[in-house]
Structure formats: C-alpha cells, structure tokens
Amino acid sequence: MKNEKQRKTLGATQLDRRQFMxxxxxxxxxxxxxxxxxxxxxxxxxxxxGAAASGAGEAAAGxxxxxxLGHQEVASLSPDDDGPDIQYVMIRNIHSPVVYYNEFxxxxxxxxxxxxxxxxxxxYTFNLKQGVLFHDGKELTSADVKYTWDxxxxxxxxxxxxxxxxxxxxxxxxxxxxxxxxxSSVNAASLANWAEFCIVQxxxxxxxxxxxxxxxxxxxGPYKLKEWRAAEFTELEAFDDxxxxxxxxxxxxxxxxxxxxxxxxxxxxxxxxxxxxxLLVEDxxxxxxxxxxxxxxxxxxxxxxFPLNNTLPQLSDKMVRKALLHALDRQRIIDDLWSGTAQVAxxxxxxxxxxxxxxxxxxxxxxxxxxxxxxxxGWTAGDDGIREKDGQKLSFTCTTITxxxxxxxxxxxxxxxxxxxxxxxxxAEAPVASILExxxxxxxxxxxxxxxxxxxxxxxxxxxxxxxxxxxxxxxFKNDRMDELIEQGLQIVDPAERKPLYDELQAIFVDEVPxxxxxxxxxxxxxxxxIQGLPVDPTASTSYxxxxxxxxxxxxx
Amino acid sequence: MGRYIFVRVMQGIVVIxxxxxxxxxxxxxxxxxxxxxxxxxxxxxxxxxxxxAIRARWGLxxxxxxxxxxxxxxxxxxxxxxxxIRTGTPVRQMIFEAIPVxxxxxxxxxxxxxxxxxxxxxxxxxxxxxxxxxxxxxVSAMGIATPNFWLGLMLIVIFSLVLGLLPPFGLRSWQGYIxxxxxxxxxxxxxxxxxxxxxxxxxxxxxxxxxxxxxGLTERTVIIRHAVRNALLPVVTVIGFNIAFILSGTIVVxxxxxxxxxxxxxxxxxxxxxxxxxxxxFVLLAALVVVVNLLTDLLYALIDPRIRFD
Numbered sequence: 049m050k051n052e053k054q055r056k057t058l059g060a061t062q063l064d065r066r067q068f069m070x071x072x073x074x075x076x077x078x079x080x081x082x083x084x085x086x087x088x089x090x091x092x093x094x095x096x097x098g099a100a101a102s103g104a105g106e107a108a109a110g111x112x113x114x115x116x117l118g119h120q121e122v123a124s125l126s127p128d129d130d131g132p133d134i135q136y137v138m139i140r141n142i143h144s145p146v147v148y149y150n151e152f153x154x155x156x157x158x159x160x161x162x163x164x165x166x167x168x169x170x171x172y173t174f175n176l177k178q179g180v181l182f183h184d185g186k187e188l189t190s191a192d193v194k195y196t197w198d199x200x201x202x203x204x205x206x207x208x209x210x211x212x213x214x215x216x217x218x219x220x221x222x223x224x225x226x227x228x229x230x231x232s233s234v235n236a237a238s239l240a241n242w243a244e245f246c247i248v249q250x251x252x253x254x255x256x257x258x259x260x261x262x263x264x265x266x267x268x269g270p271y272k273l274k275e276w277r278a279a280e281f282t283e284l285e286a287f288d289d290x291x292x293x294x295x296x297x298x299x300x301x302x303x304x305x306x307x308x309x310x311x312x313x314x315x316x317x318x319x320x321x322x323x324x325x326x327l328l329v330e331d332x333x334x335x336x337x338x339x340x341x342x343x344x345x346x347x348x349x350x351x352x353x354f355p356l357n358n359t360l361p362q363l364s365d366k367m368v369r370k371a372l373l374h375a376l377d378r379q380r381i382i383d384d385l386w387s388g389t390a391q392v393a394x395x396x397x398x399x400x401x402x403x404x405x406x407x408x409x410x411x412x413x414x415x416x417x418x419x420x421x422x423x424x425x426g427w428t429a430g431d432d433g434i435r436e437k438d439g440q441k442l443s444f445t446c447t448t449i450t451x452x453x454x455x456x457x458x459x460x461x462x463x464x465x466x467x468x469x470x471x472x473x474x475x476a477e478a479p480v481a482s483i484l485e486x487x488x489x490x491x492x493x494x495x496x497x498x499x500x501x502x503x504x505x506x507x508x509x510x511x512x513x514x515x516x517x518x519x520x521x522x523x524x525f526k527n528d529r530m531d532e533l534i535e536q537g538l539q540i541v542d543p544a545e546r547k548p549l550y551d552e553l554q555a556i557f558v559d560e561v562p563x564x565x566x567x568x569x570x571x572x573x574x575x576x577x578x579i580q581g582l583p584v585d586p587t588a589s590t591s592y593x594x595x596x597x598x599x600x601x602x603x604x605x
Numbered sequence: 606m607g608r609y610i611f612v613r614v615m616q617g618i619v620v621i622x623x624x625x626x627x628x629x630x631x632x633x634x635x636x637x638x639x640x641x642x643x644x645x646x647x648x649x650x651x652x653x654x655x656x657x658a659i660r661a662r663w664g665l666x667x668x669x670x671x672x673x674x675x676x677x678x679x680x681x682x683x684x685x686x687x688x689x690i691r692t693g694t695p696v697r698q699m700i701f702e703a704i705p706v707x708x709x710x711x712x713x714x715x716x717x718x719x720x721x722x723x724x725x726x727x728x729x730x731x732x733x734x735x736x737x738x739x740x741x742x743x744v745s746a747m748g749i750a751t752p753n754f755w756l757g758l759m760l761i762v763i764f765s766l767v768l769g770l771l772p773p774f775g776l777r778s779w780q781g782y783i784x785x786x787x788x789x790x791x792x793x794x795x796x797x798x799x800x801x802x803x804x805x806x807x808x809x810x811x812x813x814x815x816x817x818x819x820x821g822l823t824e825r826t827v828i829i830r831h832a833v834r835n836a837l838l839p840v841v842t843v844i845g846f847n848i849a850f851i852l853s854g855t856i857v858v859x860x861x862x863x864x865x866x867x868x869x870x871x872x873x874x875x876x877x878x879x880x881x882x883x884x885x886x887f888v889l890l891a892a893l894v895v896v897v898n899l900l901t902d903l904l905y906a907l908i909d910p911r912i913r914f915d
Binding site for chain 2: 259485
C-alpha cells in the first residue's frame with residue numbers, strides 16, 4: 049500500500065521548471081529543508097512500512113502502475129533503434145511487429161493472421177489482421193507495412209537497420225490486408241530480421257520525419273507513449289483500442305537507475321516490479337531464494353569471450369590460440385567469478401539453438417598440454433619466462449571496458465592462467481566505443497566482452513562476426529571455407545537442409561579458435577510476484593516483456 | 606571598477622574560446638567512432654556505405670576545421686546542435702532539462718552545509734581545544750574522508766531499505782532530494798567548517814578584536830560585528846571554488862541516486878562520444894566558472910571594504 053500511495057503522490061510532482069522554481073523559493077532557507085526532513089514520518093507515504101500489505105480501497109479490478117528498471121537512458125523510441133534491450137522493452141510495447149519469435153523461440157504472427165514463405169524462399173506473403181488500430185485511431189493497412197519496411201531499408205534514410213533487409217527486392221500490396229515481399233536473393237534469416245521490424249503509422253511518420261518520430265512514436269502496440277524523459281523515465285499508458293484487448297495494467301514505466309545495487313534495493317522496497325537489465329549476479333541469486341520474486345534464468349545467446357586479433361604474428365597460428373584455450377580453467381572462472389550462472393562454451397552457437405552441435409571436440413583445462421602445444425608450435429621460453437619465437441614475444445594486450453567491474457576480474461584471472469604457460473597478457477582499459485573500433489580495425493590485440501556469434505537462438509547466421517566482410521569481425525578472422533558456408537547457409541530456407549552447413553561451420557569455429565570463447569551467461573531477470581500472469585519457464589530472454597499486456601497487478605484486483 | 610570588469614570579461618571570452626578549441630581537439634583525438642555505437646548487437650549487417658551515410662548525415666565526414674567552424678558558429682547563435690546518440694534531440698534541450706536538477710541539488714546542499722558549518726566553525730574557533738572543537742574536527746575529517754559513493758549507498762540502505770522512509774532513487778517526489786542533498790552537503794560542510802574555524806581563530810587574535818573587547822563591548826557583539834564578518838572572507842573563496850567544481854561532486858551522486866542532472870549527462874556523453882553534447886557542456890561550464898570567479902572577486906569588495914578594484 050505504501051508504494052501504491054507513494055507512486056500516486058509522486059506521480060503528481062515531477063520536476064518541471066515551474067516545480068523547480070517553486071521548490072527553490074520554498075526551500076530558500078536551510079531551516080525549511082531541515083524541517084522537511086522530519087516530515088516523512090507523518091505523511092501517508094512513509095507512515096506504513098508494510099510493503100506487502102494491500103489496502104481495501106485498491107481492490108478494484110485491473111489498473112495500477114508497473115515499474116521496470118533500466119541501466120541506461122532510453123535514447124530513442126523508433127523501431128529502428130530497438131537493438132539495445134532497454135529500448136526494446138519500450139519500443140515493443142508501443143509497436144507491434146508482423147511476426148516475431150516469442151519467449152519460447154517460436155515464430156508467432158502478431159499483426160498477421162497468417163503468413164507463407166514460398167518454397168524457393170523468394171516470396172513472403174503476409175495476410176494482415178483486419179481492424180487493427182494505431183494509437184491515433186487510424187486502421188493498419190498493408191500500406192503502413194510497405195511504408196515502414198521501405199523506409200528503413202532505403203540507404204538514403206541512413207537507418208541503422210538497413211542491413212536487416214538484406215535480399216529484399218520489392219514490396220507489393222495487392223490489397224489492403226496483403227503484403228507480398230519479393231526477394232532478389234534468398235535470405236534465410238528474413239523472419240528473424242526484417243519481418244520482426246515493428247510497424248509505424250505511415251502518414252504520421254512521413255509527415256513528422258524519423259528524428260521527431262523517435263520522441264513521439266505512434267504504433268499499434270498495447271501501450272501508447274505518455275511521457276518520455278530519456279535520462280529519467282519512459283512512461284506508457286494502456287491503449288484502450290489495442291487489437292488484442294486493452295491491457296489490465298494502466299501504466300508501465302521504465303525508470304533509469306544506473307547503479308546495480310540501487311536497482312536491487314528498489315525491487316526489495318517495492319519501488320519497482322522488475323529490472324529489465326540484469327542485477328549483479330549475487331543479487332539475482334538472492335532474489336531467486338526470495339518467495340516474493342520470480343527470477344527468469346534463460347540461456348544467453350552471446351558468448352563471453354576474448355576476441356583476439358588473428359592478424360598479429362604472435363596470435364595468427366591456430367596452434368597458439370588452441371593452446372591458450374587449453375590453458376584456461378573456464379569452469380573455475382564461472383564458479384569463482386560468475387557464481388556458477390553460466391555454462392562453458394563449446395561452440396559459437398548457443399546450446400539452446402536447434403543448430404547447436406554437441407559432439408565437437410572440447411578444450412579441457414590442461415596447462416601441460418597447452419605448454420606442449422606451444423613448444424611444438426616453436427614458442428620457447430625466453431630469459432624472462434615469456435615464450436618467444438624468431439624474436440617475437442608471445443605477448444599481447446587485452447583492453448577491457450572502462451569501469452567494467454564485472455568482467456575485469458576475469459581478465460585478471462586469465463592473465464594469471466596464461467602466465468603459467470609462459471604467455472604474457474597485459475591489461476589496459478578503454479571506453480567501449482574505442483574498443484569496438486579498435487578490434488574491428490585490428491589496431492587492438494584483444495579485449496573481453498559479450499557478443500553474439502550467431503544471430504540469435506533461432507537464426508544461426510554469424511555473418512557479422514565470422515565472415516571476412518562482416519561488420520563486427522572483431523577477430524579479423526578470415527577463412528575461405530567459413531565465408532562460403534555462411535553465404536550458402538543464407539540461401540537455404542529449410543532448417544533440416546541448412547543444418548549440415550552449420551555443423552561444418554561450428555567445427556571450423558572450434559578448430560580455428562578465432563577468439564577465446566569462455567561461456568554462455570544465463571540472462572537473469574527478476575520479477576516481483578506482485579505481477580500475475582507471467583510466462584512459465586520462458587526460454588528466450590527479453591521477449592517476455594512483450595507479454596506485458598496480459599499481466600495484472602495483485603493488490604489491484 | 607567598470608574598467609576592471611571590462612578587462613575581466615574580455616579575459617573570460619578568450620578563456621572560453623581556448624576551451625572550446627581544446628575540447629574539440631580532445632574529443633576528436635579520443636579513439637573510437639560514435640557511429641558504431643548506434644548499431645546494437647542485433648544489427649547483423651553493417652556495411653561501409655551505411656556507415657558513410659550515417660557519418661554524412663551528422664556532418665562527421667567533413668574536415669575537422671569545418672566541423673569546428675559550423676559548431677562554433679551555431680553555438681554563437683544559441684544553437685548547440687543535435688545529439689548523435691540520443692539521435693536528433695537538440696543538445697540545448699538536453700542541457701536545459703538537466704541543469705535545474707543539478708542546480709537545485711547544489712543549492713540545497715550548500716544551504717544545508719553553510720547553515721551547519723558556519724556556526725559550528727565559529728563555535729569551534731571560539732572554544733579552541735575544547736570538546737566542541739574536537740567534535741568539529743572529527744566530523745569534518747570524516748566528511749572529507751568518506752567517499753560520496755559509499756555514503757550514498759549507506760543512506761539508501763538505511764533510509765529506504767531498512768526504515769522505508771525515503772525513495773531509493775529518482776526525483777518523483779520532494780523526498781527524493783533529501784538523501785542526495787545530505788551526501789553533497791556532507792563534503793562541503795566538512796571543508797567549510799575547517800576553514801571557518803581556522804579563520805575565526807586567526808581573527809580573534811587580531812588587534813581590532815582586542816580593541817573591541819577593551820572598549821567593553823559584549824562578547825556577542827565582538828563576535829558577530831567584528832570577528833565573523835572578517836572571518837567569512839576565506840569561506841567565500843571556498844564557496845566560489847566549490848561552485849566551479851559542482852560537476853565533479855554531482856557525477857557520483859547523480860549516478861547513485863539515478864538523477865537526470867548535468868553530471869550524468871556529461872559522463873554518459875563522454876563515454877558514448879556524443880561530441881556535440883560534451884563540447885557544448887564544456888563551453889557552458891567554462892562560462893560558468895568565468896562568471897562565478899568574477900562574482901566572487903566582486904563579492905570580496907562587499908564584505909571587505911578595503912578591497913577596491915580601481
């Protein structure tokens with residue numbers, strides 16, 4: 049009750065300029081402030097500390113405010129910018145996609161009644177639902193779908209999603225409820241990429257333009273934008289005419305709370321109902337044991353890894369890279385530094401994927417074998433204990449992300465493990481933008497971060513990271529057979545036919561060791577049990593937030 | 606006086622110009638490319654043409670001197686440009702949304718700090734080596750030594766988690782101001798108490814205080830009319846100095862308490878290489894420091910009639 053009341057009181061007092069002036073005048077003396085400090089004990093907001101108590105006055109069915117927490121600002125609300133998870137949960141509640149992969153990694157039609165993929169993979173036909181309304185009251189038609197996809201795939205509009213529409217040639221709208229996409233070349237990742245792209249209201253978007261749209265979106269989603277303050281909060285309110293029925297919860301708000309431990313406290317005090325960005329692992333484990341919370345643990349798709357610059361003379365030999373992996377006790381890293389909430393990686397593709405291959409050779413922890421392999425490759429210990437070959441030291445620098453307190457200890461432990469086999473890894477720090485560019489450009493030796501080496505749990509394509517032309521080829525990895533397999537894999541739509549190609553692709557990845565792959569982290573997301581109707585044991589992360597329209601809050605009936 | 610102010614303003618303009626050039630150079634020298642950050646991990650294909658299109662849209666494909674000229678010209682007309690990361694949002698809007706938050710926090714923090722530390726400092730100065738003096742020394746040593754970050758988290762744990770009295774973060778109610786203001790005030794309070802104490806001690810040994818006492822004035826009058834006014838001078842210097850450093854203190858507090866102020870805008874923008882935001886903030890802050898320094902110097906003349914600027 050306390051929190052409900054607090055939220056209601058607080059909702060009325062947000063800091064705008066007028067408020068600021070008033071506050072400043074009001075508090076012109078320190079005595080006023082000191083007096084103010086004593087007040088909370090007398091107000092209803094602070095008077096009742098029983099967080100779980102529910103008041104009789106709030107027994108009405110439905111309603112309430114659900115608060116989620118993010119770690120960084122919501123920079124944009126355009127579907128073009130739904131890459132970062134935090135924006136995703138807001139954008140996907142404002143907009144709807146035509147189809148998408150749900151929290152169990154199954155394709156699900158949203159704006160479409162049905163869809164059909166031609167056998168040759170060159171035509172996609174979507175039959176749209178009728179009577180779907182945008183937040184401005186206009187009905188969704190095929191023109192909106194065509195407009196959206198055409199706009200964001202047009203290179204002239206400088207959208208970041210252009211690459212997702214690879215292979216799309218033209219889009220036809222034979223009638224108001226049918227969309228036909230003609231492909232110039234097969235792109236097996238189509239459904240996972242462009243078909244998931246959220247639809248905007250075409251006339252509105254064309255009128256105000258993309259820049260203005262980022263702050264004032266109009267979609268067909270269950271919630272419409274109420275107020276957006278990028279660095280503070282994003283507040284959505286229920287859309288009465290949502291085509292799948294008005295959501296029960298009136299308001300959904302995402303508060304920006306950068307500090308991990310403060311997000312944890314806000315969940316415990318009841319000031320928030322979920323943290324859309326993971327807490328510290330120890331805190332997540334604490335909440336797992338707390339009967340007031342449900343913590344989803346879904347296998348992540350991204351690998352925590354050390355990308356290595358494969359063009360450096362000391363790292364270009366795959367024997368060396370294999371030896372490095374044998375020198376790492378990866379289970380110990382998970383147990384000691386990640387509270388056991390991860391699994392050792394044995395492939396580039398996530399174990400939860402259909403394409404995952406579990407019969408590949410595994411790199412067990414064996415420092416002696418590592419040393420022997422390095423000897424064999426011609427790297428012998430120099431005077432200082434560091435191996436060298438032809439005057440080149442087996443030494444490189446790993447640049448971790450500035451302030452990354454979670455992963456830095458891993459780099460330190462790995463430094464120790466590598467030094468035991470005569471390999472010298474120096475540590476440095478740099479902001480993430482510098483690292484991403486440095487690794488892509490090959491001006492940095494190594495780093496440590498999480499990144500996906502397949503598209504996601506349903507789509508195995510690793511073009512961007514493992515193809516020699518890939519935009520995120522951090523390892524500067526170049527393997528002709530790998531390039532061929534990636535290109536061929538995208539030409540086949542049928543999963544059973546595709547699988548053999550990805551089997552071979554994973555074998556190459558494991559044999560070449562382009563990066564030191566450590567582990568697939570579990571994605572731990574906490575929900576307060578105040579929320580009713582949560583999905584049971586989802587297998588995909590983040591997408592369960594798209595179910596928000598079906599949830600209710602207890603204490604609100 | 607008028608001439609003095611004119612010279613100082615001219616100096617200030619030169620300083621601001623140099624800062625703007627330096628900031629521009631430093632930002633461009635930082636390794637990394639902000640355009641990369643626009644792509645989330647989910648974006649599978651990134652081609653060079655695509656990168657170029659985005660660079661062109663933001664004018665990042667122009668030579669550096671052209672970029673600087675465009676920016677400087679726009680700044681002069683009050684147009685701070687658009688944020689690259691918060692795509693398309695005018696930088697001016699971002700800054701003017703953040704300023705009230707930081708300013709309010711610091712105003713309250715300073716009022717709180719002064720209202721406690723000035724009396725405490727005077728008291729400690731009057732009763733040297735007494736219990737009060739030791740108490741004030743210990744408290745101010747702790748205030749200086751305690752990291753803001755730790756103090757903030759501890760206050761959240763005590764007042765939000767354990768006692769349930771105050772919200773753990775944000776400014777959705779006036780209660781949200783209390784904890785961050787206390788944290789900010791703690792450090793300032795410590796500094797001001799020490800300065801006030803030592804300058805009180807010094808002033809009390811001055812001849813004119815002895816004269817005042819010899820005249821038979823009450824101790825109360827001696828302290829308030831003769832001692833305090835003179836002892837305040839160094840405190841004004843410290844406060845002026847602190848205003849210039851407001852930003853460094855609020856970065857931590859704004860991050861811990863999730864407040865959308867200038868400090869967080871600044872760090873976020875530096876880490877994400879949001880050139881326009883960082884450059885504009887630097888220039889505005891330089892202007893603030895110049896103005897505050899000038900005002901501090903002028904304030905001396907008000908407090909100490911011996912100081913003249915002619």
